Every structure is written in structure tokens, then in C-alpha cells.
Amino acid sequence: MKMTLRTAVAAACLIGFAAEASALTWNVSVWGKRRAFTEHIHKLGDLLAEKTGGDFTLNISYGGLSKNRENLDGIEIGAFEMAQFCAGYHRDKNPTITVLELPFLGVATLDEEVAVARAVYEHPATQKDLARWNAKLLMTSPMPQYNLAGMGEPPAMLEDFEGMRVRATGGLGDAFRTVGATPTSVTATEAYGALESGVVDAVAFAQHAHLSFRTIDLAKWWTTNLNPGTVNCPVVVNIDAYESLSDEQRAALDSSIEESIAHYLANYGELLKKWESILAEKNVEKVVIADDQIAAFRAKAADPIRAEWIASMEAQGIPGQELYDLTQEVLKSCHEADEAMTPSGVKTAC
Template sequence: MKIRTLVRASVLAGAMAFGLGSAHAAEVEGPEVSWNLSTWGKPRAFTVGLEYIAEQLAAKTDGKFTLKIHYGEALSKARENLDGIRLGAFQAAQFCNFYHPGKNPAWMVLTMPFLPIGDLAVSVKVREALMAHPAFVADMANWNAMPYFSAVLPQYEFLGRGEPPASLADWQGKRVRAGGGIGLAMEKLGATRTTVPATEVYTGIERGTMDAASMPFTYAHAAYQLHEISDWFTANLSPGTSECATVLNKTAFEELPEQYRKLLMDLKPSAYEAQIAAYVDIDKKNLPMFKSNLTEVTYTEEQLDEFRKAAGKPVWDEWVAENSGDFDAQGLLDLIFSEAKKARQ
């Protein structure tokens, strides 16, 4: 099944249910509003949730409320999307927290290694709770932005060239693309970390300026063709994840009629379902391909326990100590664990 099949099927079902394409009135009446959303790359699993929202907005308003997704950094560089939101250059944008830690310091908690959010349904609950936390809201308020929708990134793994890191000691000296807490965790293994946008990773590995790259497994590696220039992949290192979210310009949101604001929020649960389904679906295609063409690196439970002890709580504690004077860093970590536990009950 293609990545966007679920989205299109949902829109078709909605059209049938509400009589779209006929003379029936829109489900949500309102004025004509055109929004633009800035992102990078191309349509892929990462963007299915947004595509669902955009299509449903148009469907439920009979085309009165449109959200156009601009790919390929057509409106702004990925690292500058929050700047564009603050300037009002567009009404919505995606950003990744580790692209610019200084712009979103509280959001960096979601780069901490070994958080209990490997289950994507649990991850949605945790991320939604965090986006409502005052520290997250305050970070975005600095850019006249409001948190809206998480891409719910899966756990990261590495793809790389050269000798596979069969043991944790083999990471010593490797140059890796790993941001935030994941990067700090890899430094505990002796790796050298670098942070570049996803669009620059292929060139870095191809030219040998980095040995390996961590990305959400498996969709992102395949989306950026890293498997084409890699020799190996880690199957169960799972050092953590990060946060790439969609934010809305606060002024633009507040200027919407109430029914449009409500519609944006009401679409989120179904959009998250579409997002998760897209990741599951693409893994079914990518993982067999990786296994057939690349060396699979699997670590023992003893090796993983060693990694967690060295790069789990020690990295959390360092991050809390560094940020506790600016916001409730420990409270954010505690919230992750409490929300994850609640979501599993």
C-alpha cells in the first residue's frame, strides 16, 4: 500500500459520508481562508498526518479552508521555519527541535535517550501532554507560534558506511549525525556527533564527512535514500528519538472563525492514526529491503544494558542540571514517564 493510500481513502470515505461532490452544503461553514505550510523534503510517511489534515480541511469546508503544504524548503530553510512563523511569512510550519536547540530549549527533552516512548500510540499521548506544558508553550510563544501536531517520530537507528560497529567499542571515533540527547549518548560511546538537516545527510555520508546517521527507523533512511550508499544498519540500538512538530502562527490561528479553530483540533486524533499507520506500512516494505542489501547489526541485551547505564540517566541528569535554572527540566522528564505509564494502563 502506498504511503498516502490511507489518507486518500479517509478523504473518500468522508466525501461519501457528507455528500461532498454533490449539492449538499459543507459540513463546516465559513469564509474562504488560504493557509501555507512550510516544510522540507517531499511527501513521505513523515508528512501523512499533515496531508490528511489538509485534505480533510478542504473536504469538510467544501474547499473554503485550504492548507497548502510547500515541500523542498520552497518557503524557508528548515532551520529558519520558526523565524518565518514569527515574521508571518506563512501560517504553519514544521521544525525539528535538534536543528536549533537555542530556539526551543524545553523541547530538547524529547531528544533524551532511552525514553519510554517506543510504542507510537504511547508516544502520541506523551507528546500531546508535553505540547500543552507551559515550558513548551513558552518556547513557541517566543516565535509567535503555538504547538499543534507532532510527527510522532519512531525510534532512531543508524545506517552507515565502512566497517559495521559490531560492538559498542566500535563506535569509538565514528563521526555520526545525531542531535540532542542522542548525540550526547553516542559521545558516551566515543563517537563524534554532528547535527545537519536531513536533506544534507546523504551528501555527508557519500563524501565521507560522516560515517553514519541516525534517523527515525525505517522511513527516514529510505526517504532520503541512505540505504543506497550505506553498508550496514543497526536493528536494535534504539537510542531514542526527537521531536519534529507542526506549529501554527498564533495571530493567524486567533483570527480564524471559531468553527475553523475547532475543526483543526478535531482532526488531530484521526491524523495521528493515519500518521502511525503510514510508519507501520512503510516498515513492512523497507525492513526486508534493508535486510537483503545491508549488514544487520544486532546487539545483545548485555550490550544494550551497558549502553543504557552509561548514556541513559547520566545524560538526563546533565540535561536537567544545565536547564533547571531556565525551566522545569526535571518536571518535563517526570511528565514523560508519568504520561507513558498512564497511556499503558
């Protein structure tokens, strides 16, 4: 009887050890704090745990695994399995996706942002580019057009940007430079301190970031309609980690992307509905830039920066013109129909 009991206990332990061994947790490196910008990652984690009965989970770390400018490096060496980063933090490391950060690209909605990002991510040149970092592009983090929150005198004319110190990364920084501003690429987590100390006069962010990083708490004004562009911040996974997944785990991951993005869009939509009341509550002046001034800004920034970007990409052997044309074809499809096929065969829904 004792042997039978001992055998049963041993068998139960072995089963427990086996179950524990089969469970998988991926570490995910992000920064700041939980916010609209990271909601799709949390939704993805919930879906994975649900679909696998807890056998595949995400451990989402806000700054505990890496600095935000070093997340791609961490993915390369396998320090963690998943990470979020923004292309403008290190344009030389991910040149292909910087096409999505070109000023005045023409993206008007978050759905369009998802569609153009998906198409660019699926392009062979982009996948080859990110594979240098052992990174597989999983999903985008769509953000609205950026606008400025600042202190001091609000800009009304284009010349008012002359000498203004603006926190703006990537193509946005290039755009503000064309109108005489001085862009700086301090990270999102450094933006509040930079604005408070006077290192910058204004910060270019989407609405969620102005809230999360509290720049709106300092701001005296907000440009409602400047809309020069946005930044692109993918979620990537380590290729080796992805390929080592079981068929069931990989299916759970792949099948959860669209629902995670849908959750992100719905959540961000709720934030945008509240934005006007937030500005009123904080007594932030809404600055409306005249149409002729925006047109002048676009003329200075859009065509010259795009031409320079394409030439730079082509010189590196990257199909810059093709990538840019792809974004425009997708946007055209978005405007013409709810669903369309891009030249690369990527189905888009806008």
C-alpha cells in the same frame, strides 16, 4: 431588460468576489519531499478542505518557503502560517520539548510517542516557551526509535563507536558522544551527501528518513536494535493566524488533529511492515547489538545526560524535573491502561 441583466451579472460578480474573499489558504513550510513524516499534514489539508467545502485549504511547500532550520523563525514573523521543525535543529530555541529527545527515554511505540509529546506540548512551560516564537503547538510527528545506517565496518561492541562520525542531532548526538563517537548535526537533506562523501560514517534516522533521503541506498549495514532514542518534530501554527480564524475554521482545524495523527500512524505502520524486505532488496547487513552492550550504552548516556539536561533547564527557570517526570508518568499510564490521566490533566491514549 438590459438593466435587469446588468444588475444580475453585477450581483453574480459580487457573490463570486465575496466567496473568493472568504476562502482561506494557509502556507505550510516543510522540507524534503512528501513522505511518511508529512502524511498527517496532507491528511489535515484534506480534512480542512472537506469540512469547509474548500474554504480553508493548505498550500504545503517542500523547501519553497524556508530552510528547515529556519521554519520556527518564519512562524515568528508570520512568513507562513504553519510549519514543521525538529527540536534538535535548534535546542536553544525550544528547550522544553528537548525533553522528548533525551536518550533512552523509555518510549517503545509510536502510540507512546504521541502520548508523551501531547502531554509535554500541553504543559504551560512548553506553551510559554514556544509562544516566544509566536508558535502554537498543533501536533507531533511521531517517529520510531532511531537506528544507524552506515558504511565501512559495522559496529559490534561499544568500543567500535570510538571515532565514528555519526549524523545525530540533539540528545542522540549527546548519547553517541558518550561512547566516543563524533556527532554532527547536518540536516536531513544534507545527510546523503555527508555519507557519500565520507563526512560521516553513519546516519541516525528513523526508517522513513533513511528511505526518503536515500541514505539506505549507500548503507552497508543497519543497527536493528540500538534504539537510543528519537527526535521530536512538531507541527506548529502562527498564533496570530490561529486566533484570526473564524469559529467554523478553528473548529474544522481542531477537530481534524486526531484523525490526521491516526492516518499518520496507520501509514507509518505499513512502512515498518515493508522495512525487512527493503533491507534484503538493498543487501544491507542487519547488525544486532548484544544486550550487554546496549545496557552499557544506556548506563553511559541515559542518567548523566538526563541529569545534565534537568540541571540546565532548572538554571534557566524551566521546570526540567517536572517535564521529565511527566514523560515517565505518561509512559507508566500507557503501560498500565489504555487510557489514563497525567498529572497535568492531559488525557492520553496509548
